[in-house]
Amino acid sequence: MALTADQVLTKIGSFGRYQLRLLIFASILGWFWFAWPLLLSTFIAAEPGWRCVANSTECQIGAIVYPGDNNYDLRCNMSRGAWEFVGEYTSVVTQFDLVCDKAIYGTVSSSLLFLGSLMGNAIISTLSDKFGRRIIIFTSGFVVALFSLLSAFPNSYWLFTLFRFVVGFSLGGGVSIFIFISEFVGARHRAIMGTSLWYSWTLSLMGLAGIAYLITDWRLLCIVTGAPAIPLALGFLISPESLRWLIVKGKTEKAVDLCKSIAHVNGKQISREEIKFEVKHEERMGDIRDLFGSHDMAMKTLITGYCWFVNAMVYYGVYLSTPIIGGSTHLNFFLTSVIELPAIPAGIWIYNKFGRKKGVIVPMLLTAAGAAGSLLLTTDDESNKGYFAGKIIMSLIWSKFWIMISYDGLYVYSGELFPTTVRNIAMGVFEGAAGIGSFCTPYIVYSERFHPILPYGIMGLNALVAGLFSIFLDETRYQPTLETVEKSEKKKVIIYYL
Numbered sequence: 001m002a003l004t005a006d007q008v009l010t011k012i013g014s015f016g017r018y019q020l021r022l023l024i025f026a027s028i029l030g031w032f033w034f035a036w037p038l039l040l041s042t043f044i045a046a047e048p049g050w051r052c053v054a055n056s057t058e059c060q061i062g063a064i065v066y067p068g069d070n071n072y073d074l075r076c077n078m079s080r081g082a083w084e085f086v087g088e089y090t091s092v093v094t095q096f097d098l099v100c101d102k103a104i105y106g107t108v109s110s111s112l113l114f115l116g117s118l119m120g121n122a123i124i125s126t127l128s129d130k131f132g133r134r135i136i137i138f139t140s141g142f143v144v145a146l147f148s149l150l151s152a153f154p155n156s157y158w159l160f161t162l163f164r165f166v167v168g169f170s171l172g173g174g175v176s177i178f179i180f181i182s183e184f185v186g187a188r189h190r191a192i193m194g195t196s197l198w199y200s201w202t203l204s205l206m207g208l209a210g211i212a213y214l215i216t217d218w219r220l221l222c223i224v225t226g227a228p229a230i231p232l233a234l235g236f237l238i239s240p241e242s243l244r245w246l247i248v249k250g251k252t253e254k255a256v257d258l259c260k261s262i263a264h265v266n267g268k269q270i271s272r273e274e275i276k277f278e279v280k281h282e283e284r285m286g287d288i289r290d291l292f293g294s295h296d297m298a299m300k301t302l303i304t305g306y307c308w309f310v311n312a313m314v315y316y317g318v319y320l321s322t323p324i325i326g327g328s329t330h331l332n333f334f335l336t337s338v339i340e341l342p343a344i345p346a347g348i349w350i351y352n353k354f355g356r357k358k359g360v361i362v363p364m365l366l367t368a369a370g371a372a373g374s375l376l377l378t379t380d381d382e383s384n385k386g387y388f389a390g391k392i393i394m395s396l397i398w399s400k401f402w403i404m405i406s407y408d409g410l411y412v413y414s415g416e417l418f419p420t421t422v423r424n425i426a427m428g429v430f431e432g433a434a435g436i437g438s439f440c441t442p443y444i445v446y447s448e449r450f451h452p453i454l455p456y457g458i459m460g461l462n463a464l465v466a467g468l469f470s471i472f473l474d475e476t477r478y479q480p481t482l483e484t485v486e487k488s489e490k491k492k493v494i495i496y497y498l
Contacts, residue, residue, distance in 0.1 A: 031203070126428065
């Protein structure tokens with residue numbers, strides 16, 4: 001009798017030693033290829049405070065002035081020799097003197113990285129469905145590593161931004177890693193497999209905070225984080241192709257061989273004759289039109305896309321706000337990262353206990369509450385230590401904890417909402433929506449220079465609206481993975497009939 005992919009995985013091991021090895025391997029790739037290159041902008045594009053040069057007759061301000069302070073723009077009316085940057089660390093802001101009328105350029109370099117990711121997601125996800133997950137992951141990862149390294153050498157600001165744009169474009173292959181490992185497990189293990197990938201992401205960002213603290217030169221920081229990632233491209237030689245992709249593409253012989261390998265590593269006994277797939281011919285891989293082919297599919301696509309937009313906006317907004325929230329940038333970044341460690345297992349428990357839908361909606365609403373709390377505790381200065389500590393807790397810890405759970409759950413939830421034939425294109429579209437959100441993030445953080453409540457006000461309001469819209473989505477917990485769009489629509493009809 002023909003079996004579905006989930007039934008085959010039940011026989012050969014839905015989550016055994018083979019999947020654990022694959023998870024560890026994917027975590028290493030994610031650490032060097034996608035986490036460090038993306039959030040490196042927090043440090044290499046950061047703007048330190050400034051102060052008057054000693055004995056300057058032109059500059060008479062005694063305190064250090066930081067972005068957002070009332071006296072921030074006074075230096076624009078002085079000669080360049082009357083003031084200096086504070087601190088030992090360098091960034092592209094200090095390297096290329098991006099101040100006054102050029103101050104927005106530091107934000108532009110970060111936003112172009114996210115713009116590249118937005119464009120890359122739209123293109124790379126389609127290529128992943130057509131040519132396979134493996135080739136796309138390793139090609140895009142190698143380009144990320146190479147141009148992350150090359151970003152250390154330009155003596156022109158615009159050449160630097162071009163390299164960062166290329167890095168961002170190639171980061172579009174990052175979603176393929178999540179899709180890749182999720183297609184090796186059965187229904188009951190998708191949450192733990194996909195969500196566990198983010199342990200390496202969190203640990204890598206905690207490590208990045210430490211490395212950036214020790215390496216104060218932005219060029220050396222690019223080299224140290226980029227060079228070790230290049231040799232990982234050799235992993236292509238030992239990496240398998242996605243099992244589900246092989247099945248829906250009609251590559252049954254390769255799929256059977258892979259199943260035998262999985263069964264052997266997992267200690268399962270199964271013959272080739274027992275492995276008979278329900279899909280024996282190559283299925284038509286979907287395109288973006290299938291995501292809007294019916295009213296229900298269109299609504300599901302639009303709501304899910306908006307959730308991705310908001311989650312990315314808030315997630316990266318919290319990270320990029322660490323230099324402006326007050327206190328130590330490196331400590332803020334570390335706290336924002338370390339809070340993800342308890343969020344990951346908490347998320348897994350929530351997704352399995354209460355379902356994917358509640359696991360996305362409720363954390364978004366709690367994130368909005370955290371943003372509101374941060375706004376209420378925002379003052380004109382940091383003199384009130386209680387208010388300042390509360391602001392740090394609500395913005396960098398509470399909000400980050402819940403948006404991490406929501407964002408992780410959204411990966412699992414979206415992968416289950418859409419069938420295999422359009423799953424990668426759907427995830428690519430949603431990563432594109434996330435790319436728009438993350439592209440907006442540097443400018444949202446920059447809005448703090450106009451009013452201190454704007455960044456978290458914008459992020460909190462969007463989190464509230466997205467959480468309410470998500471009520472209209474379906475629950476997918478422990479449901480069989482849909483393989484084709486046609487089966488997805490048939491299932492919907494059955495649900496309505498019942």
